[in-house]
Amino acid sequence: SVSAVLESANIEYVKWDCNRRITEPGTTTLPAERQDELMHRYVLGLYDVMRRLTTRFPRILFENCASGGARMDPGMMAYFPQTWASDDSDAEERLSIQYGASLCYAPVMTTAHVSICPNEQIGRNEPLEFRGHVAGAFNLGYELNLCKLSDAELDEVAAQIAQYKAMRDLVQHGEFYRLMSPYDGDYTAWMTIARDGSEFAAWFFKPTARPEEAYINLRLNGLDPDALYRSLDDGREYSGAALMNLGLPIEWRNGDDFSQMWRFERVAKLAPAQDA
Numbered sequence: 001s002v003s004a005v006l007e008s009a010n011i012e013y014v015k016w017d018c019n020r021r022i023t024e025p026g027t028t029t030l031p032a033e034r035q036d037e038l039m040h041r042y043v044l045g046l047y048d049v050m051r052r053l054t055t056r057f058p059r060i061l062f063e064n065c066a067s068g069g070a071r072m073d074p075g076m077m078a079y080f081p082q083t084w085a086s087d088d089s090d091a092e093e094r095l096s097i098q099y100g101a102s103l104c105y106a107p108v109m110t111t112a113h114v115s116i117c118p119n120e121q122i123g124r125n126e127p128l129e130f131r132g133h134v135a136g137a138f139n140l141g142y143e144l145n146l147c148k149l150s151d152a153e154l155d156e157v158a159a160q161i162a163q164y165k166a167m168r169d170l171v172q173h174g175e176f177y178r179l180m181s182p183y184d185g186d187y188t189a190w191m192t193i194a195r196d197g198s199e200f201a202a203w204f205f206k207p208t209a210r211p212e213e214a215y216i217n218l219r220l221n222g223l224d225p226d227a228l229y230r231s232l233d234d235g236r237e238y239s240g241a242a243l244m245n246l247g248l249p250i251e252w253r254n255g256d257d258f259s260q261m262w263r264f265e266r267v268a269k270l271a272p273a274q275d276a
Contacts, residue, residue: 002049006057016050016080017065043075050079063111072101082111082139089115089143090122091134092207092257096182098138099190107192108172112138114160116145126257128153132160133203133259137171137190140164167201167263170194177221186210193222199265200229204250206258217247226270232263239270 006014025038054062064080066072072083085101088094094112101110112135117125135141142157149157164171174192179202182188191202204218223229223240230237238248243264251260 002053003056006053006060011060013061013063015063015065015084017084047075047079050076054079072105077105077109082109084111084113088121089113090119090124091115091126091131092124093122094134095188095205095207098134099178099182099188102176102178102190107138107176110138111141112136113141113143114157115143116148128156128160130205130257130259132156133261134205136160136164136261137176137192137201137203139172167199170199170201174200175222179218179221180204189218191220191222197224197227197266199263201264202248202262204260206250207256209254209256209258213252215250215252217249219247220244224266224269226272227266228268228270229264230267232265237267238264 005011022039022042026035027038030037050062054060061082062080064072064076064083066083066085072085077083083105086094086097088097091114098107098110098112114128114131114135117128117131119126140161146154146157171192174194177191177193179189179191180187182205186206186208188205188207189203191200193200200220200223202218202220220243223244225239225241225244227240228237229240229243248262252258
């Protein structure tokens with residue numbers, strides 16, 4: 001039984017995957033006019049199995065596999081704190097996948113893995129920085145053979161993990177804002193703000209380079225307009241009003257798959273303006 005397997009070793013993580021769809025469903029336990037109940041009863045049975053397993057093994061992290069999103073539903077989320085949203089791990093593809101998932105679920109509930117390049121599904125090559133940024137605002141992981149990475153790539157992976165650990169509470173428990181939709185144009189951007197407003201991080205993505213592309217700023221959201229925020233990257237300070245109305249300048253580079261990330265901390269409350 002599943003319980004016997006879980007009791008056989010010090011198991012701390014289980015990915016619950018089921019990519020075999022039920023074809024030509026039917027059951028001899030129900031009359032012909034009630035055959036439509038089968039699929040509904042199957043789902044209720046699955047929920048019951050997961051209820052019993054998670055109750056019996058509360059310290060095991062169970063991860064759901066969404067099968068392209070079809071099983072990323074509130075019923076499954078009652079037992080799985082995180083879900084693998086899609087086997088499509090290409091970073092450009094994941095921009096729309098993760099953006100869409102965020103409309104219903106907190107980023108911490110979506111596992112986002114940095115995979116190998118060329119990507120196994122699409123064959124596309126993307127910079128490791130770009131792949132790390134795409135995954136870094138969600139539940140970060142790595143799905144690749146570390147033994148095949150260069151020393152420079154291993155150093156970069158270590159730096160990405162260290163940065164994620166430093167901001168884990170912000171990413172996993174902050175308030176997530178969608179700034180630019182991959183469904184509406186060439187760019188994607190999002191940000192997350194600590195619940196107490198003490199810090200935030202923002203990400204911008206430009207998958208495809210365009211000729212004579214206009215320089216733009218990334219306008220933020222959800223900040224205190226009367227607070228002062230300091231960049232943890234270069235020490236520059238901006239008011240919340242400036243960040244939301246004027247935005248952050250994008251550091252343009254040539255080529256596809258450009259990404260940029262910012263981290264800020266709130267340092268002060270601005271004094272109210274004096275009337276002339």
